[in-house]
Amino acid sequence: MILGIGAVSAVALVVTSGDGSSDKKPPSESSSTKGRLPSPSLSIPSQLPSELPSSLPSGVPSELPSGVESLLPSFASDEVPYYMLRTGDCFDIDGSRPGQAVKRPCDRKHDAEVVTVTELEGAYTTDAALKKAASGLCQDPLDSKAAKQPADTVRGTLVQYPDPAGFKIGIDNVACSLAADGADGNRKLTKPLR
Numbered sequence: 800m801i802l803g804i805g806a807v808s809a810v811a812l813v814v815t816s817g818d819g820s821s822d823k824k825p826p827s828e829s830s831s832t833k834g835r836l837p838s839p840s841l842s843i844p845s846q847l848p849s850e851l852p853s854s855l856p857s858g859v860p861s862e863l864p865s866g867v868e869s870l871l872p873s874f875a876s877d878e879v880p881y882y883m884l885r886t887g888d889c890f891d892i893d894g895s896r897p898g899q900a901v902k903r904p905c906d907r908k909h910d911a912e913v914v915t916v917t918e919l920e921g922a923y924t925t926d927a928a929l930k931k932a933a934s935g936l937c938q939d940p941l942d943s944k945a946a947k948q949p950a951d952t953v954r955g956t957l958v959q960y961p962d963p964a965g966f967k968i969g970i971d972n973v974a975c976s977l978a979a980d981g982a983d984g985n986r987k988l989t990k991p992l993r
Contacts, residue, residue: 877901877902877903878896878899878900878901878902879899879900879901879902880898880899880900881898881899881900881959881972881974882959882961882965882970882972882974884900884902884913884916884959884974884976885913885916886913886914886915886916887905887912887913887991888900888902888912888913889902889903889904889905889909889911889912889913889988889991890902890903890909890910890911890912890913890976891903891909891910891911892910892911892957898959898962900959900974905988905990905991906989906990906991907989908987908988908989909979909987909988909989910978910979910980910987910988911955911957911976911977911978911979911988912976912977912988912991912992913974913975913976914937914940914941914944914975914976914977914992915937915940915975916972916973916974916975917936917937917940917972917973917975918971918972918973919932919933919936919960919961919966919971919972919973920971923963923966924963925963926962926963929960929961929962929963929966930958930960932960933958933959933960933973934958936973936975937956937958937973937975940975941956941975941976941977944977944992945977947992947993948977948992948993949993952979952988952992953977953978953979953988953992954978954979954980954981954984954986955977955978955979955980955981955984956975956976956977956978957974957975957976957977957978958973958974958975958976959973959974959976960973960974977992
């Protein structure tokens with residue numbers, strides 16, 4: 800807290816001190832201080848509070864609305880919302896947490912690898928319309944990348960796209976990935992795709 804007050808004081812000093820180009824003297828300035836910068840007075844509280852407030856002020860929500868959790872990254876693990884994945888990221892998926900991906904090193908066992916991330920453009924209001932548009936964006940890049948893989952390396956594709964509510968608030972990323980197996984398979988990739 801003391802460092803924070805010191806930083807605020809330093810900023811206040813820089814902002815309030817002039818370059819000396821004005822000939823006007825403040826009323827409290829005497830001739831003996833002419834040419835010297837004023838020295839700031841700093842008052843630091845002698846005691847810090849011993850307790851932090853135990854509750855939030857009224858009107859501040861204590862919980863997030865339902866469904867929002869899947870839009871936020873989990874900083875305690877490698878789990879991220881799919882729209883935060885980047886080209887070349889390897890990850891595992893969990894069927895019980897749609898829209899989430901757990902990042903994994905590409906040289907270790909993983910479910911899929913992102914081939915490309917693209918953006919939806921246009922107006923879509925239904926899941927079917929979003930799915931069709933996202934699949935269309937992923938078709939060529941996934942086909943091209945799959946053709947370069949050794950036989951029987953990849954057996955599935957994964958197209959992750961926003962639901963209508965997410966798209967409405969501006970989530971427009973589509974992650975196009977190749978997977979070691981289809982949705983119900985147990986096979987894993989063990990190295991980066993070619």
